[in-house]
Amino acid sequence: MSAAYPTTWRKPPQMIQSRGWRIALAIGAIAYLVLAIGSVEINWTRVIAGMERAQRFVAGFLQPDFTTRWRDISNGLMESLTMTFTSTVVGVLISIPIGVGAARNVAPQWVYYICRSIIAISRALQEIIVAIFFVALFGFGAFAGFLTLTFATIGFIGKLLAEDIEDIDEAQAEAIRATGASWLQLINYAIQPQVMPRLIGLSLYRLDINFRESAVIGIVGAGGIGAALNTSLSRYEYSSAGAILLIIIAIVMVSEYSSGYLRKWVK
Amino acid sequence: MSIASADPPIWQHRTPRKRLLLWVGWLACVALFVWCWERMTQRTIWAFVWDAPNAAADIGSRAFPPRWSYMERLWGPLWDTINIATLGTLLGIAMAVPLAFLAASNTTPSRWILRPLALFIIVASRSINSLIWALLLVSILGPGILAGILAIALRSIGFIGKLLYEAIEETDISQVEAITATGASQAQILTYGIVPQVLPAFYGISVFRWDINIRESAILGLVGAGGIGAQLNASLNTLAWPQVSLIILVILGTVVVSEWVSAKVRHAVI
Numbered sequence: 328m329s330a331a332y333p334t335t336w337r338k339p340p341q342m343i344q345s346r347g348w349r350i351a352l353a354i355g356a357i358a359y360l361v362l363a364i365g366s367v368e369i370n371w372t373r374v375i376a377g378m379e380r381a382q383r384f385v386a387g388f389l390q391p392d393f394t395t396r397w398r399d400i401s402n403g404l405m406e407s408l409t410m411t412f413t414s415t416v417v418g419v420l421i422s423i424p425i426g427v428g429a430a431r432n433v434a435p436q437w438v439y440y441i442c443r444s445i446i447a448i449s450r451a452l453q454e455i456i457v458a459i460f461f462v463a464l465f466g467f468g469a470f471a472g473f474l475t476l477t478f479a480t481i482g483f484i485g486k487l488l489a490e491d492i493e494d495i496d497e498a499q500a501e502a503i504r505a506t507g508a509s510w511l512q513l514i515n516y517a518i519q520p521q522v523m524p525r526l527i528g529l530s531l532y533r534l535d536i537n538f539r540e541s542a543v544i545g546i547v548g549a550g551g552i553g554a555a556l557n558t559s560l561s562r563y564e565y566s567s568a569g570a571i572l573l574i575i576i577a578i579v580m581v582s583e584y585s586s587g588y589l590r591k592w593v594k
Numbered sequence: 595m596s597i598a599s600a601d602p603p604i605w606q607h608r609t610p611r612k613r614l615l616l617w618v619g620w621l622a623c624v625a626l627f628v629w630c631w632e633r634m635t636q637r638t639i640w641a642f643v644w645d646a647p648n649a650a651a652d653i654g655s656r657a658f659p660p661r662w663s664y665m666e667r668l669w670g671p672l673w674d675t676i677n678i679a680t681l682g683t684l685l686g687i688a689m690a691v692p693l694a695f696l697a698a699s700n701t702t703p704s705r706w707i708l709r710p711l712a713l714f715i716i717v718a719s720r721s722i723n724s725l726i727w728a729l730l731l732v733s734i735l736g737p738g739i740l741a742g743i744l745a746i747a748l749r750s751i752g753f754i755g756k757l758l759y760e761a762i763e764e765t766d767i768s769q770v771e772a773i774t775a776t777g778a779s780q781a782q783i784l785t786y787g788i789v790p791q792v793l794p795a796f797y798g799i800s801v802f803r804w805d806i807n808i809r810e811s812a813i814l815g816l817v818g819a820g821g822i823g824a825q826l827n828a829s830l831n832t833l834a835w836p837q838v839s840l841i842i843l844v845i846l847g848t849v850v851v852s853e854w855v856s857a858k859v860r861h862a863v864i
């Protein structure tokens with residue numbers, strides 16, 4: 328009778344129930360790790376030589392030098408900020424019709440497919456690759472960056488706005504339709520009031536993302552503070568680079584907190 | 595006359611004061627936009643901009659058809675790219691998990707010292723893009739895959755850490771209480787009370803980050819951190835447009851596949 332009760336207990340597996348699959352997955356993972364780590368070539372002499380640079384970089388980060396390159400830094404920062412703002416505004420303005428067109432419940436079938444494919448293209452291409460092309464087409468500088476960020480904003484806002492419009496409360500749209508409203512009136516009185524708070528929230532979020540991205544696309548020549556960072560790193564001026572990184576971190580933190588605050592306020 | 599003045603006022607959505615404020619707000623936005631635009635385009639060379647359609651047609655005609663035979667030289671970099679993303683994600687997870695437990699308000703051992711420190715590391719990691727991390731690491735460690743892996747790992751810490759500590763804070767307290775009531779130690783509370791609750795979220799977050807990392811590792815090579823981006827950079831520098839178009843097709847294909855894998859896994863887990 329006492330033998331009927333087990334005296335030990337093992338935690339049951341949580342994710343994969345079958346024992347065979349677990350073992351197969353573990354073996355596969357180990358095999359992959361061995362192969363992958365084996366293919367990483369590390370030049371240890373170079374790494375050790377780099378440690379001295381790492382020290383200088385950390386020192387530069389702790390004692391940032393804002394003054395020597397202040398002209399470059401402030402120009403880059405100004406370019407980044409103006410680029411961020413203009414591209415967000417233009418991007419949101421373009422993405423509103425595209426977002427409306429990509430919502431299944433308000434757009435006809437053929438418009439829906441066109442708008443969805445525009446969104447898919449904009450989302451599939453990374454900012455950096457788009458920036459490379461725009462720099463090749465429009466020349467170096469902030470204008471190419473502006474176009475890149477606008478392009479990326481269209482996919483982001485368009486997709487989320489379309490999903491939002493598809494999720495609206497149909498009863499309100501039904502009520503407006505019942506009054507004999509035209510399509511434009513339907514959008515204006517039934518859709519717009521429901522999605523506006525979220526659209527504002529998304530635009531603020533995108534403003535935040537666009538600033539971060541503007542710091543990156545400068546590396547491939549699209550202007551902004553990324554260009555200043557790239558220059559200072561290739562000149563081995565680590566204290567200026569540290570200053571630029573600190574400015575980027577500070578602005579990102581400020582924009583993250585203030586956009587979170589603003590989004591709460593808009594709701 | 596008296597009848598006309600007795601008419602009820604026309605209904606309006608906003609009071610005049612509110613309308614004026616709204617109008618001023620919009621005007622300020624437009625003014626800011628115009629000023630920003632002027633400032634931004636100060637140094638733009640418009641001749642290049644107007645010439646862009648010609649340039650696009652020119653590049654387009656050179657880029658097509660893609661040079662398919664170049665593919666055999668891309669398998670190696672592609673393998674490197676996937677390794678950068680996967681190993682970087684694993685390394686990022688290894689560093690992010692302890693940080694997340696330190697940062698979650700219900701599991702942190704010290705609320706006033708370790709928690710703010712962990713939160714600061716998470717925010718700092720999140721605010722620097724992996725390309726910038728790669729730029730720094732390449733200048734420190736030299737070009738190669740190692741710099742790419744570390745860049746991806748450092749960027750992933752913030753992302754995984756943030757989402758994971760939010761998941762830990764959202765765990766159901768009653769399960770933790772039940773485990774505590776059995777007389778379990780702190781470590782046992784963690785493994786039996788909290789870990790099982792956050793495990794699905796953890797897998798979801800990790801696969802999601804892996805998917806993002808595949809996209810990012812494809813371009814890290816532009817700054818010398820290995821992978822297929824290095825081939826892209828070399829092709830761009832030699833203006834070999836047929837190779838560029840092939841590489842971009844390969845990157846797009848990889849992104850689509852990784853998105854599909856991550857969607858499948860997340861669907862299975864959550």
